[in-house]
Amino acid sequence: MNKQEFRRKSLRYLPLFILVLICIAFAIIFNKFVHETHAATNYAGTILKLLSPFIIGLAITFFLTPAVRLLETGFAKLLAWLKRQKKLRLPARFVQSNKTHRGLFRVLSMTITYIVIFGLLVLILVYVIPQLGASINSLFVLLSNSVTDLVKWIKETAENWDSTPLSSYIKAEDIANYATTQLSTALNVVQDMIRNFVPLLYQVAFRFANGFINFVVGVIISIYLIYNRESAIRSLKRMTYAIFKKSAAQRIISISSESMEIFRRFFIGKAVDSLIIGLLCFIFMRIFRMPYAELISFIVGITNMIPYFGPFIGAIPSALIIFMTSPMAAIGFAVMIVILQQFDGNVLGPAILGGSLGLKPFWIIFAVIIGGGMFGVVGMLLGVPIFTVLYTLVNRFILSRLHKKGIQSSNDLDALEQERLLREQSEQRERE
Numbered sequence: 353m354n355k356q357e358f359r360r361k362s363l364r365y366l367p368l369f370i371l372v373l374i375c376i377a378f379a380i381i382f383n384k385f386v387h388e389t390h391a392a393t394n395y396a397g398t399i400l401k402l403l404s405p406f407i408i409g410l411a412i413t414f415f416l417t418p419a420v421r422l423l424e425t426g427f428a429k430l431l432a433w434l435k436r437q438k439k440l441r442l443p444a445r446f447v448q449s450n451k452t453h454r455g456l457f458r459v460l461s462m463t464i465t466y467i468v469i470f471g472l473l474v475l476i477l478v479y480v481i482p483q484l485g486a487s488i489n490s491l492f493v494l495l496s497n498s499v500t501d502l503v504k505w506i507k508e509t510a511e512n513w514d515s516t517p518l519s520s521y522i523k524a525e526d527i528a529n530y531a532t533t534q535l536s537t538a539l540n541v542v543q544d545m546i547r548n549f550v551p552l553l554y555q556v557a558f559r560f561a562n563g564f565i566n567f568v569v570g571v572i573i574s575i576y577l578i579y580n581r582e583s584a585i586r587s588l589k590r591m592t593y594a595i596f597k598k599s600a601a602q603r604i605i606s607i608s609s610e611s612m613e614i615f616r617r618f619f620i621g622k623a624v625d626s627l628i629i630g631l632l633c634f635i636f637m638r639i640f641r642m643p644y645a646e647l648i649s650f651i652v653g654i655t656n657m658i659p660y661f662g663p664f665i666g667a668i669p670s671a672l673i674i675f676m677t678s679p680m681a682a683i684g685f686a687v688m689i690v691i692l693q694q695f696d697g698n699v700l701g702p703a704i705l706g707g708s709l710g711l712k713p714f715w716i717i718f719a720v721i722i723g724g725g726m727f728g729v730v731g732m733l734l735g736v737p738i739f740t741v742l743y744t745l746v747n748r749f750i751l752s753r754l755h756k757k758g759i760q761s762s763n764d765l766d767a768l769e770q771e772r773l774l775r776e777q778s779e780q781r782e783r784e
Contacts, residue, residue: 408570413577416465418616420578423461424454431457462578466571490644611741618737621705626656629696636688643677652689656696658732659716661724663693711740 400407577584593601630653637645648670655666667689675682711719716736723735759765 405566405569406573408567409573409577412570412574413581414612414616415620416469416574417578417581418620419465420458420461423464424457427457427460458579462575466575607741607745610744614740614744615737617705618740622657622659625696625701625704626653628700629653629656629692632692633688636692637685640681640684640688642681642685643674648673648685652692658729659720659736660713661720661732663689663696711736711743715739715743 589601589605592604595601596604630649633652634645634649637648642648651670652663652666655662658665667686671682671686671689674685719735719739720732723731723733723738725731727734759768
């Protein structure tokens, strides 16, 4: 065997050799990750902190781009209508240059969108946050009064304990000692909280300042990305075509755009749905004069973002909070939540989301459980859109394979099943 033939046969096994090396490297990295989970978590946390402004910017871009695009379309239609009006005279440069009015429309659309969004944030900070603080403060006052009443009841019970039938089994001194020990422990916990309050306040202030800086940088990044979104998308496509083959690059771009659309439809639809449910909850609680309307409505609206399980996650602690004030109000709240969720599941949710996800309820519950089990609340929130993307890809692969085998409809499957049954019956008759 000469060197050229040996080299040609060796090159035939080169892809397999590279694949084996990649698998070995992945196994080593995974083993190191498993044995050094804490260090890997610290590294991941550090990387996320460094990238947090870019993540915030991408998130803002992701959510605000549809609104900016909608306003741009509206301005373009308005310009087309103005051009048809013969009595109006527009500047010739503005009418003739598509680039001029495209840039102007984008700037106007971005300005309006950011003003509306940040106006809503300011409204939340000025009105909603103080109301939440007042509700939480009144809740702490209620807890303090409940503890005082409990201590008073324990003292009265201990004083009259000798006249009760249980006095022969349990002594009053034991009850008093146990109550004193528990109250001393609770008092020590409160003192530790007060002692650590000032350092905690500094820590919270530092984190808030750091988060605010990251948010401002993220807003600046989002402004750049939204204004130059065509060039940014074009750069990503160029890089994809440069790295992968043409067919693979086209599939990656198609899957990426479809995945982005699924995520956008899910989050925007659920956000609007949860906002409406939170507002309805607040209105009904105000009408029926239920306590802690602001706090409870906020909890219900936020947890409603999680499909199926979110309403229960928000309703159970909320009902317990109301129960401490008024048991009858808690029962009324539970009835109200059931009615709201029926309205959300049968009327509001389908009207806003429609069939955009294309998943059966079983698969939505499956995605929420698996996502929550792996990544907690974040996994419960992201599990449904991620599973929707995977479900779409697997379903597309199955349809492609069936199409190659000539199976294009349910009738073809029924015909194949009938053929299988006939063959089994024929084989059974031959054996007999």
